[in-house]
Amino acid sequence: MIEIASICVASATGFVDKLSPLSYFSQDGYAQGWAFITRWFLTGLWARIFAVLFLISAFWQGVYRQKIVLGIIFFVLALIITYTGGIFGKMFWWST
């Protein structure tokens, strides 16, 4: 019984270890990866293009096609791209 319990605990610990990104990357590499994604999606030209497209889609779906939930989803996406670049930038650019 104790053996089974210890095997379960060991396999659970192994699973949790596998979930940690630091099992696969160094801390710097991990932060740089996120910094790259953040820079690409949340700042600069691409962020502006995505934000405009999402806002237009929000109006198209929410108002024109009257799919209100879809409109709200697109609006939230536009909002995230517009304002989270600064927050994520500070989190990841400071750490790298």
Place this chain on the structure above:
Amino acid sequence: MAAKGGGKGETWIQEQGQQHKPKGLVAAFSEIQNYFMSERKGSPIQEEFFTFGGKIAFFEVGFKGGLLSALLSVLLTPFAIGVVEANLPIFGTIHPSGFDKFFAFAIALSFSTGYALLFAGLGKYYIGIITKSAIKNLLLGVFLAAAIKGILAFLAFHFIYFVMLEPQRLGKFLLQFSWLVKGGALPWVYQSLLEFRPVFLTSAYFVLITSALMILIPVAGIAIGKRKTEKAMAQEALYTGSGAQPVK
């Protein structure tokens, strides 16, 4: 007695004594479309069909939706003004371009505007006693929510500026956290909040504009939509020679 309506072979029958209480915006719009279909085909529904409970239900739906939209626009307004005043970052930069400033305003206004445009689209159904009454009650809720939002947000932003962020009071409040935060973080927070302070006064007036838009857009949309529908129905009656006349 039953009211009958529908298009393309579908029939809509509603018992006159039945209560009509839409639970959400989509249900309210569907109900209005049903009333419209019936009244457009010249099947008048008696005024008593639309009970007091039904009117209140439409008002509630409009009011709740209006409050949600109002809350979002009140929260987003200081962000937009903060971007324009270069106090907050947008797209990861604290130095916004002309486009960035425009987009910050567009985002702040878009939810209220989109919501108002959704109601403005009801203009094409604005005929007949029951349909008109349903739309009026729905819009009354939206307008009341917009007015309450305008007044409360105006007062709240002034309260934040004059009371909460008053330099001495703010300093005393932040000093309570001196045991928690080390180094120059507290003076930095104090300075940042003082720089952000005027944003709330500008936001108070901006919110009044968004409240006015929440009222003006549906009113204009309904005036335009109503005229178009009436014209289309008059032409339809002229060319088809149908005897069915809509209830105006």
